[in-house]
Amino acid sequence: MKENISRNPKMLCVEYVSQGRTFGSLINSFVRGCETLNKEYLPAYETPEGKQAYDDTLTNLKRNFPQYIKELEGIADGAKVPFHKLLLLHIDDVILSAVKKEGNKLPTGCSTIAVNTNNQAILGHTEDALCDTLNHFYFVSAHIISDKPQGRWNVKEEKFTSLCYAGHLPGYTMNYNHHGLVFSINTISAKQLEPGKTPRHFLTRAMLGAENFLQVQQILRDSGVGAADGCSVNMTFLNQEGNRLFHNVEVAPAVNSNESLLNVLTISPGEHFMHVNEYQRLTVEQGNEDMLQSSRGRTVTFKKYITPSSKQDVINMLGDTSHPEHRVFRTQPDYVQTIAVGIFDCKEKTWTLYADNPVSNEPLVVLPLVLKSTKTD
Structure with a gap:
């Protein structure tokens, strides 16, 4: 092949x-x-x-x-x-x-599952994209040190690895940084968008410099301007003190406001969560009916499974092709396909990337999550 x-x-x-x-x-x-x-x-x-x-x-x-x-x-x-x-x-x-024109009407978007137990801490994600993106993505691994603080958050150093679409800034797919922030993104289509405000791609790019969860919320809230469009962020910090916590943050455009609308869900030990491409908690009018139908079809599929408690459970769910129209792992001839599946193992500190269905294929690569030394923190 x-x-x-x-x-x-x-x-x-x-x-x-x-x-x-x-x-x-x-x-x-x-x-x-x-x-x-x-x-x-x-x-x-x-x-x-x-x-x-x-x-x-x-x-x-x-x-x-x-x-x-x-x-x-x-x-x-x-x-x-x-x-x-x-x-x-x-x-x-x-x-x-x-220009008063409707945006993308295709069923784009990704699926994310997180499992948080005593034995497992897994964040799994399908990267689903328009077929134009096939053959057009790569890893970017960067260490950026500036002489002076940069931007509104006064960033002087960033070190991260991100799966990146060609010509795009890193941050809007699957990512981790040396502070231990691991995160993935689900696109959400809000009906009302806000020209002139901050595009979500730039907010998630700024997240690559975040050192803690408070900074992440500050970045996403973007007080003074606010988000132009919406997304869902799935995340955890590998070096956090106390019990492992995952978070899902739904971000909506800053309509009649100068800051993004946020809703934060915290996933404690013994819990799990799943997110696709629709607002689950924020009351926001949504666009792109095809994306919503795809999201709901994938959610129906997930609900057929028992509560996931292991890495293999997450792999099985993200590789599911049983739905006749809205598969989780998408390979049917369509405008949208699954181009990669990522599994972050937060205990082993690895990022496993699959190029094909993870249920029946070996991973393409297993990357170590290299974090900043505590001696230099």
């Missing part, structure tokens, strides 16, 4: 420009082939309303997250891709809301 990059993501420590150069062919290929970018976001950008939303967003980001704008500019320069095209990928459907 012919191997492709989507089934074998590369891993490399890179600087911004060299990241663009290293993965330039993948980034260019993705930008050329991305239908939502070329048929929806770019036409919206060419309108006065769309250009105003783009400019307002960029002004906000330069003020609050200048280091991540420089990072994206470096990637664009290295790959020789126009910067505005990469930023539009991060603004996402928010640019469409500025």
Whole structure:
């Protein structure tokens, strides 16, 4: 069977420009082939309303997250891709809301399961994406040290590993940092988006520098501006004191507000949780009916299982293909497919990545979770 990059993501420590150069062919290929970018976001950008939303967003980001704008500019320069095209990928459907057009109607999104017992601490995640993304993702492992504090959160050092879509900032898929933060993201489609506010991609990028849960909440709340769109964050800290806790944070756009709407669920020892691509606790009007139907179909599948209590239970659930329309592990000819499955073992401190169904295939790679030494904390 012919191997492709989507089934074998590369891993490399890179600087911004060299990241663009290293993965330039993948980034260019993705930008050329991305239908939502070329048929929806770019036409919206060419309108006065769309250009105003783009400019307002960029002004906000330069003020609050200048280091991540420089990072994206470096990637664009290295790959020789126009910067505005990469930023539009991060603004996402928010640019469409500025021109009163509905966003993505495809059943995109991911599934996440966490198990928290005395013997097991597992965070499992399917990375489901548009077929445009196949062959267009890689690992980014970075250690960034700045002479001066950067951005609104005064970050001086970041060290992390992230599964990254071509041309995108890290942080919006599966990730961990050297402070022990492990997290994954589920996209959620709120009906009302907020042009000019902070895109979720930048909030999750900032999370890669977070040292504790309070900082994570501060970043996601984004007081003074707030989120432009929504998502769900599934997370834990490997080095936390006391009992192991997982958290799920639902994030909704800052509508008529200057900070994101958050709902935090804490998963204590002996508990588990599952999240897909809909708001489970926040009362927010949701868009993308196909995404909602897919989420509900996957939830029905999960409820057929006994309470998961082991890594194998999580693997079995994330690899399930039993639903006739809305499989958990998606391989049917569709606009959306599962391109990877990740299993974070928080006790063993490993990240196992599967390129194919984990029920019947060996992992592609098992990465150690390398944390900051307590001697230098």
